[in-house]
Amino acid sequence: MTRAIGDRVVPVGRAAGPGWLLLACLAAASVALLPGVPRLAAGEHGAAEITARSEGVWRVRCGSCHLAFAPELLPRASWMALLAELPAHFGSRVALAHEERVEVGAWLAHNAADVRRSVTGLAVMERMALSDRPLRVTDTRWFRHRHNNIPRATWSSPVVASEANCGACHRDASAGIFDERSVAIPG
Numbered sequence: 001m002t003r004a005i006g007d008r009v010v011p012v013g014r015a016a017g018p019g020w021l022l023l024a025c026l027a028a029a030s031v032a033l034l035p036g037v038p039r040l041a042a043g044e045h046g047a048a049e050i051t052a053r054s055e056g057v058w059r060v061r062c063g064s065c066h067l068a069f070a071p072e073l074l075p076r077a078s079w080m081a082l083l084a085e086l087p088a089h090f091g092s093r094v095a096l097a098h099e100e101r102v103e104v105g106a107w108l109a110h111n112a113a114d115v116r117r118s119v120t121g122l123a124v125m126e127r128m129a130l131s132d133r134p135l136r137v138t139d140t141r142w143f144r145h146r147h148n149n150i151p152r153a154t155w156s157s158p159v160v161a162s163e164a165n166c167g168a169c170h171r172d173a174s175a176g177i178f179d180e181r182s183v184a185i186p187g
Contacts, residue, residue, distance in 0.1 A: 054107030057100055063174075065092070067166050070176045071111035072121035073137045075128065079108035082135055090136075120178075138163040150185065159186040 062068040071079065083105050087093045096104065113121035113128075127141035134140050147163070154160055159168055166173035169185050 054103040054110075057103040058107050061096060061100055061104060065094075066164065067173055069137050070120070071108045072113045072116060072118045073124060073143075074112065074134065074140070075114040075125065075132075076109050076112035077114075077133045078135060079112055080105065081133060083108070136164070154185060154187055157187050 059068050082089070083101060086101065087095050109115065111118075113124040115121075124140060124142040127145055128134075129141075132141075137143055143163075155163055161168070166178070169183050170178050171182050171184060172179070
């Protein structure tokens, strides 16, 4: 749940309050210490540059193998942990040049669920425990809640094959649109 305060939207509920903010700061600080996580030097890129250039790198590099999941579907610490594990990526080897890691990392960090405060990001964080750092969008409480009425047979059907195959049901998934009105569940 969220509420507007002035021109900002802030979370209300489990993810709200100074405890959540403190945890977010601690998570960001601890992620910054992880080896191999790309970091931008202060002033190296402005927010506009991060958005324009980095989104393109993210779409090409991540989207070449699977749906490039929107950054607001996971918190910053989760995205940084995923990048820190590269080249290992869920049983595959993903090689990103250092500059690409910096670009993708900056964009994901700038637009993560707990940073940018998008409507979806707030909904994701509202259902996330303070200690959660899921590495898969499909492991989030938000995802489970939104898909709790989908029968197991649908997930295992050849057309869907995986919970991560968003495009099987969400026609506009590649554009980052998951509106319920555009869902067509196969079978």
